[in-house]
Amino acid sequence: xxxxxxxxxxxxxxxxxxxxxxxxxxxxxxxxxxxxxxxxxxxxxxxxxxxxxxxxxxxxxxxxxxxxxxxxxxxxxxxxxxxxxxxxxxxxxxxxxxxxxxxxxxxxxxxxxxxxxxxxxxxxxxxxxxxxxxxxxxxxxxxxxxxxxxxxxxxxxxxxxxxxxxxxxxxxxxxxxxxxxxxxxxxxxxxxxxxxxxxxxxxxxxxxxxxxxxxxxxxxxxxxxxxx
Numbered sequence: 001x002x003x004x005x006x007x008x009x010x011x012x013x014x015x016x017x018x019x020x021x022x023x024x025x026x027x028x029x030x031x032x033x034x035x036x037x038x039x040x041x042x043x044x045x046x047x048x049x050x051x052x053x054x055x056x057x058x059x060x061x062x063x064x065x066x067x068x069x070x071x072x073x074x075x076x077x078x079x080x081x082x083x084x085x086x087x088x089x090x091x092x093x094x095x096x097x098x099x100x101x102x103x104x105x106x107x108x109x110x111x112x113x114x115x116x117x118x119x120x121x122x123x124x125x126x127x128x129x130x131x132x133x134x135x136x137x138x139x140x141x142x143x144x145x146x147x148x149x150x151x152x153x154x155x156x157x158x159x160x161x162x163x164x165x166x167x168x169x170x171x172x173x174x175x176x177x178x179x180x181x182x183x184x185x186x187x188x189x190x191x192x193x194x195x196x197x198x199x200x201x202x203x204x205x206x207x208x209x210x211x212x213x214x215x216x217x218x219x220x221x222x223x224x225x226x227x228x
Contacts, residue, residue: 024101141155156174162180
């Protein structure tokens with residue numbers, strides 16, 4: 001699937017008209033580029049679309065009258081298992097997820113059955129939203145609207161993630177984040193070799209000097225960690 005630069009970070013503001021599935025598809029369609037036919041083709045072959053379609057089908061089936069629910073639930077269970085096997089996306093239908101839900105890439109995605117996710121949220125590959133804590137602190141994250149979760153990040157525990165929060169790749173979040181917060185994991189560490197002295201990352205003179213003297217230089221953190 002092709003995307004416009006920065007599109008996955010911002011998303012499209014969907015409205016309340018229509019079903020959640022319609023808003024999910026509209027989100028994908030908006031992100032894709034090209035003609036209508038090309039956009040539709042990209043949507044149809046996207047693993048994320050497959051996953052959210054099965055999710056919404058399961059949620060719809062769970063609301064039907066009992067005889068019909070008995071018939072539809074086995075179909076949902078089979079489809080959901082196929083999504084887990086083929087694409088590595090595990091999102092139970094009991095999770096409360098708002099419209100405009102977007103899965104950027106597939107594989108290694110797990111969302112707790114008790115998680116709450118707001119409108120127009122974007123998640124990437126390798127994301128986990130799971131149970132954490134003990135006693136009264138045990139629970140699952142509650143995400144607001146327009147939240148972006150980067151590749152490989154983990155959220156767990158009884159925490160609140162405010163509207164418009166962006167979580168960088170591989171960050172581990174176990175405390176609540178205020179509205180509009182941006183958090184990221186620390187930068188990489190050189191285990192061998194000499195750190196390059198170029199302009200690819202902002203470094204001060206002390207960092208340059210220490211990099212030249214050591215083969216085990218820790219690169220500076222490029223994004224400030226969120227303070228409690």
